[in-house]
Structures are given as C-alpha cells and as structure tokens.
Amino acid sequence: MKSDNDKKYDLEAQTFVFVKNVIGPLICINHCMAQKNILNFLERQRYCVLSTSSKTGKPESAIMTSVWKNKQIVLVTSKSSRKYVNLVKNKKVSLVYTNAQYTKGAQIDGIAKLIPENKAAALQKMFIKKRPGSAVYLKKKPYGDMVWIIITPKLVRYFSKYGMKMVETRKLR
DSSP: OOOTTOEEEEETTEEEEEOOOBOSSBBOSTTTHHHHHHHHHHHHOOEEEEEEEOTTSOEEEEEEEOEEETTEEEEEEETTSHHHHHHHHOOEEEEEEEOTTSSEEEEEEEEEEEEEGGGOHHHHHHHHHHOGGGHHHHHHOTTSSEEEEEEEEEEEEEEETTEEEEEEBOOOO
C-alpha cells in the first residue's frame, strides 16, 4: 500500500514517481531494486553532458568522461576551462547520461565540490583504473593545472522506454 508521501502521475505514458522514503544515502523507489538498477546503469556510463551557468546566467555544456564513486560523480577538468570558471561562482550543475540506443538515460541535478589536483592523488588513481584512456590526458595536462569535480546528486530523473522515474536524493543526517 502506498503512503501519502508517495505520489504517482501518469501523463501520456510517461510515469513520474515521487518518493519520500529514506533508506540509505539515496531515497529508494520500489524497495531499492529500482534504485539499484538506476545506479548500475549510471555506473556503467562513460560519458555525460555537464551543464553549468556562466556569471551572466548563460547555460554552458560540455561532454565529459565520468566515474561514479560512492554514489557521487567524479569528473576532471582544467582550471582554464569554462566549467571551472563557472563552478567557482555557482556550484549547481546538471548532467545528462544516456545509453547508445537512447532507450535509457538520466538527468541529474547536483552540487559540485572542487578538489585541487595536489589533493586528488587517490581520485586520479581511481579514475585512471576505471577509465584507462584518460591516463594520457591526465599526465600530459594539455590545458594546464587540473581540478577534480565531485558532484553530489540532489535529483535524478531516470527514463527508459518504460517511462520516467524521479528520485529525490539527500544525505543522511
């Protein structure tokens, strides 16, 4: 039986589920099975589109290589990039992931934390282990000093050919 906190809307074959039951760092849809499937999908994706806002509010997007670690997203960029300049002023971000067939995907709103390169040796090692092709880029530093970005998701909108689910996320206190 659904509680009063759970609301379901069916709009033209798109299903939106708003869930308020906290069980772990993420809020769960349908007893964690859906949450586990969503996280498995996201962890398998290599690329995402990261969107930030310029100081004038203009949206700016970039394709990024990403790694999921402890239900957070890890990215790396140059300090000379627009992303870095934008994130210094505004930590709010959006990301989009999709599979190659566009049958599954996710839109994520979150908060970014910037980690300087000199404090990110463990992140770099983990990133290279999961994304070996990034090693050359990270070692050559073609655009200067690097900065690591850790994004904590606040809202995940997962979609598949079966509809859309919205997962609100929050940290345990």
